Amino acid sequence: MSKKIHVKTTINSEEVEFLCEPRQSLLECLRDIVGLTGSKEGCNDGNCGACTVNLDGRIVDSCLVFGVEVDGKEVNTIEGVAYKDELHPIQKAFLENAALQCGICTPGFIVASKALLERNPNPTEKDVRFWLAGNLCRCTGYDKIVRAVLDAAEKMRVN
Amino acid sequence: MTKGSNSTNGYKVIGTRPIRHDGYDKVTGKALYGADFSISGLLFGKILRSPHAHAKILSIDTSAVENMDGVKAIVTSQDLPQTNWTKEKDAIMAKTKVLYKGHPIAGVAAINHHIAEEALKLINVEYEILPAILTAPEGLDPSSPLIDETKKNNISNHVKHELGNIKKGFEKSDVIVERTFDTATVHQGYIEPHNATVDWNSSVQDEKVNIWVSTQSSFDIRGRTAEILHLDPSKIKTTPMEIGGGFGAKFDPYACPVAALLSKKTGKPVKIVHTRKEEFESTGPTPGSNIKIKIGATKEGKILAAEATLAYEDGAFPGGVVSAGALCAFATYDIENVLINGYDVLVNKPSTSAYRAPGATNSNVGTETVIDEIAEKLEMDPIEFRLINASKEGVRRADGPKHPSIGVIEVLNAMKKHPHYNEPLPEATDINRGVAIGFWMNGAGPSSINLSVHPDGRINLIEGSTDIGGSRASIAMMVAEVLGIKAEDVTPSVVDTDKIGYTSGTGGSSVTYKAGVAGHIAATNLKKSLIERAASIWGVSPKTVSMENGILFSTKDKSLSISLKNLAKDLNDTGGPIISNGATNPSGAAPSISGHIIDVKVDKETGKIDIVKCTIFQDVGKAIHPDYVEGQMQGGTVQGIGWALNEEYFYNNDSYEMANPTFLDYRMPLALDLPMINTEIIEVPNPAHPFGVRGVGEASITSPPAAIANAIYRITGIRVNQLPIKPSLLMESIKK
Numbered sequence: 047m048s049k050k051i052h053v054k055t056t057i058n059s060e061e062v063e064f065l066c067e068p069r070q071s072l073l074e075c076l077r078d079i080v081g082l083t084g085s086k087e088g089c090n091d092g093n094c095g096a097c098t099v100n101l102d103g104r105i106v107d108s109c110l111v112f113g114v115e116v117d118g119k120e121v122n123t124i125e126g127v128a129y130k131d132e133l134h135p136i137q138k139a140f141l142e143n144a145a146l147q148c149g150i151c152t153p154g155f156i157v158a159s160k161a162l163l164e165r166n167p168n169p170t171e172k173d174v175r176f177w178l179a180g181n182l183c184r185c186t187g188y189d190k191i192v193r194a195v196l197d198a199a200e201k202m203r204v205n
Numbered sequence: 206m207t208k209g210s211n212s213t214n215g216y217k218v219i220g221t222r223p224i225r226h227d228g229y230d231k232v233t234g235k236a237l238y239g240a241d242f243s244i245s246g247l248l249f250g251k252i253l254r255s256p257h258a259h260a261k262i263l264s265i266d267t268s269a270v271e272n273m274d275g276v277k278a279i280v281t282s283q284d285l286p287q288t289n290w291t292k293e294k295d296a297i298m299a300k301t302k303v304l305y306k307g308h309p310i311a312g313v314a315a316i317n318h319h320i321a322e323e324a325l326k327l328i329n330v331e332y333e334i335l336p337a338i339l340t341a342p343e344g345l346d347p348s349s350p351l352i353d354e355t356k357k358n359n360i361s362n363h364v365k366h367e368l369g370n371i372k373k374g375f376e377k378s379d380v381i382v383e384r385t386f387d388t389a390t391v392h393q394g395y396i397e398p399h400n401a402t403v404d405w406n407s408s409v410q411d412e413k414v415n416i417w418v419s420t421q422s423s424f425d426i427r428g429r430t431a432e433i434l435h436l437d438p439s440k441i442k443t444t445p446m447e448i449g450g451g452f453g454a455k456f457d458p459y460a461c462p463v464a465a466l467l468s469k470k471t472g473k474p475v476k477i478v479h480t481r482k483e484e485f486e487s488t489g490p491t492p493g494s495n496i497k498i499k500i501g502a503t504k505e506g507k508i509l510a511a512e513a514t515l516a517y518e519d520g521a522f523p524g525g526v527v528s529a530g531a532l533c534a535f536a537t538y539d540i541e542n543v544l545i546n547g548y549d550v551l552v553n554k555p556s557t558s559a560y561r562a563p564g565a566t567n568s569n570v571g572t573e574t575v576i577d578e579i580a581e582k583l584e585m586d587p588i589e590f591r592l593i594n595a596s597k598e599g600v601r602r603a604d605g606p607k608h609p610s611i612g613v614i615e616v617l618n619a620m621k622k623h624p625h626y627n628e629p630l631p632e633a634t635d636i637n638r639g640v641a642i643g644f645w646m647n648g649a650g651p652s653s654i655n656l657s658v659h660p661d662g663r664i665n666l667i668e669g670s671t672d673i674g675g676s677r678a679s680i681a682m683m684v685a686e687v688l689g690i691k692a693e694d695v696t697p698s699v700v701d702t703d704k705i706g707y708t709s710g711t712g713g714s715s716v717t718y719k720a721g722v723a724g725h726i727a728a729t730n731l732k733k734s735l736i737e738r739a740a741s742i743w744g745v746s747p748k749t750v751s752m753e754n755g756i757l758f759s760t761k762d763k764s765l766s767i768s769l770k771n772l773a774k775d776l777n778d779t780g781g782p783i784i785s786n787g788a789t790n791p792s793g794a795a796p797s798i799s800g801h802i803i804d805v806k807v808d809k810e811t812g813k814i815d816i817v818k819c820t821i822f823q824d825v826g827k828a829i830h831p832d833y834v835e836g837q838m839q840g841g842t843v844q845g846i847g848w849a850l851n852e853e854y855f856y857n858n859d860s861y862e863m864a865n866p867t868f869l870d871y872r873m874p875l876a877l878d879l880p881m882i883n884t885e886i887i888e889v890p891n892p893a894h895p896f897g898v899r900g901v902g903e904a905s906i907t908s909p910p911a912a913i914a915n916a917i918y919r920i921t922g923i924r925v926n927q928l929p930i931k932p933s934l935l936m937e938s939i940k941k
Contacts, residue, residue, distance in 0.1 A: 077241075087240065088396040088398070088449075089481040089867065090480060091867055093869045125234050137232040141228040144675070147450075148451075149236055153232075175877045175879070178876040179875045184394050186843075187844075187874075192876060
């Protein structure tokens with residue numbers, strides 16, 4: 047066991063400090079140390095996107111980032127998407143469009159979709175499909191997910 | 206945008222699209238899946254697995270690990286109960302022989318999973334490597350090694366179904382087509398790996414093994430773990446956590462007995478979570494297969510004879526799915542003379558599991574491409590040809606039973622008149638259209654539902670069926686329909702095995718059927734009790750009291766009426782709480798038929814295949830929550846597309862090691878690969894269900910591969926004879 051390292055970071059707008067081993071991924075730190083289990087592990091090698099988080103404005107697979115790397119940075123996870131008890135329009139759109147079945151991939155899709163709509167408020171279907179190509183869903187065939195993201199985009203533009 | 210059916214047929218709740226009850230937790234990251242579970246004192250387990258596909262275990266030396274810092278316990282097959290040794294135990298941890306690469310040998314518990322992983326490397330196992338086999342045809346070869354040396358051959362199951370006389374049928378046929386297909390081993394590919402946390406409380410008075418697990422059947426996990434560990438089932442409590450997909454592969458106990466033994470040894474709870482590599486190498490897969498299909502028809506288009514010979518990989522242990530593949534092979538057609546032989550063949554791969562309509566997709570790709578070829582030879586429209594031969598209620602299936610109500614004709618007619626079938630194709634010669642249909646008989650099984658009344662008039666619903674894709678909502682909706690209340694006024698929960706009567710697993714498209722029947726019984730009983738309570742308060746006969754739209758009222762005296770909400774408030778003072786239950790093992794599940802129209806594009810320079818447009822038609826009986834019915838149709842369709850085009854267990858020549866055990870190389874469909882999946886819900890009600898439900902989860906996967914293959918033929922002139930349809934194989938054929 048190697049010596050643990052102190053990490054000071056911002057998670058969902060809160061300052062957070064934790065100790066982790068250098069080998070521990072950000073995903074592992076979030077889930078097992080910080081206690082945020084909304085980010086999921088589907089593959090642990092950056093291919094499924096279930097652990098997608100936003101790191102300093104970019105979406106990353108948190109299984110491919112070491113916990114120690116987020117020192118001084120800003121991490122946003124699924125737990126920070128809703129504002130208090132008010133769901134984000136993307137979360138509402140996922141519910142209203144039945145864009146989830148088992149739900150294990152949902153946090154990753156929502157975090158990724160939010161980053162898309164922040165960059166491109168008026169994406170085409172193709173834009174959505176391209177952006178979400180790093181997130182695997184095995185239940186839905188993606189149809190309702192794509193519709194939910196387009197629906198959320200429309201509602202966010204109106205508001 | 207196709208929204209499919211939204212007919213309510215006079216229903217108030219059924220056929221509507223309420224927000225699912227568990228939705229909020231799932232879009233906020235709060236829902237607790239198996240790997241999210243934690244408990245005081247938790248240790249982390251890892252499993253040592255065989256690096257060889259087939260080998261004798263000569264010795265296992267764990268001495269280097271025993272005093273390692275952070276390691277708390279090691280278990281091997283020696284820690285399982287030794288009497289009455291079974292194959293099930295051998296699947297949990299191998300005793301004398303490993304039968305596939307990935308076969309568990311030992312388990313380690315440590316203070317974290319990194320240390321447990323390091324410990325695995327220090328366990329020294331000596332093997333004597335044996336020759337291995339990977340495919341069903343190899344397994345059938347008499348010169349191949351035996352997987353089970355106590356048997357004469359590698360066939361673990363042979364099913365034979367016969368109708369009429371195929372010899373005569375083929376003699377009378379004007380056109381006969383015979384084709385052979387090879388399909389690759391594929392994985393269910395759910396995103397959440399298997400997991401189990403087990404806490405074995407071994408105190409003498411109160412022994413209890415608590416299991417928290419992602420499973421399609423908490424009662425199967427309880428029963429099978431009890432058998433393996435020689436415990437009474439009541440000593441095990443299985444809590445089903447939220448499940449991140451299963452598609453048939455989450456029934457087996459896998460890590461549960463290992464975590465249990467590690468917990469017993471340490472006195473602490475132990476959590477084991479599989480890696481993705483372990484998922485590919487040690488769970489699932491659904492079989493690769495060799496399929497021979499021969500069909501003969503008259504020049505008028507009547508099929509006279511059909512023969513199928515199906516050889517499916519069984520994996521290392523018996524329990525394969527050829528029986529279902531054989532049953533489904535010709536089930537959509539009314540054919541007088543049929544012969545079906547199906548073989549499950551032991552091979553050195555992980556023990557195969559169900560995967561959505563298990564076995565049916567394999568045989569379907571054979572049947573539905575041969576059907577297409579005959580229609581072409583007869584110069585008939587492929588849907589018209591199928592209609593001439595379509596099965597209907599009362600037609601005997603080759604495996605014996607007569608079809609109950611069945612919607613083959615309705616699905617075919619809907620396809621025939623649909624704009625997607627009739628619209629002209631683009632002028633480009635690299636795009637064309639294929640069709641195929643598929644069958645799944647659907648399952649049932651025991652189911653238990655408990656209802657109680659909240660003081661605010663909402664109804665509490667307790668059930669034992671794992672909710673894998675919206676069944677909490679659909680069961681709540683059926684209960685709400687009976688009671689005349691809103692879906693959101695029913696609060697459903699899936700509970701552990703101590704809190705509900707036996708409930709069989711979430712599989713075979715059984716839940717909405719069986720839990721619907723149980724829920725209907727429970728809700729009808731609850732309604733009766735509520736009516737009796739109102740009648741007793743009013744001092745009138747219950748026969749004169751009715752309940753509609755959440756209001757109880759006298760049919761004789763207009764002044765007597767009370768809302769369920771107000772009645773509920775005073776239940777305790779008017780006679781006590783009201784509960785009800787429904788427990789049943791209903792027969793009467795009825796088949797679901799799928800149909801696909803798929804437009805495909807083939808790049809003739811590279812062989813790349815794209816899905817341009819796709820419509821699925823499915824007879825669902827009655828769509829309780831149409832959104833989630835469409836979701837099943839779309840999800841199954843895309844799994845079928847993945848099976849057709851991309852997915853396979855890839856083995857390099859002369860290697861018994863799966864070369865692609867990651868989601869990068871085992872390539873499942875991405876959002877970018879696909880168009881929208883249009884859905885057409887067909888509703889031919891199942892008379893054996895109170896609301897007409899058929900199962901909806903399976904049939905959709907069966908027909909895409911054949912529809913795609915049929916489209917590819919129309920573009921390239923090549924009759925595909927294997928899955929996946931790889932660009933490289935297509936290019937070889939195009940060049941020829």
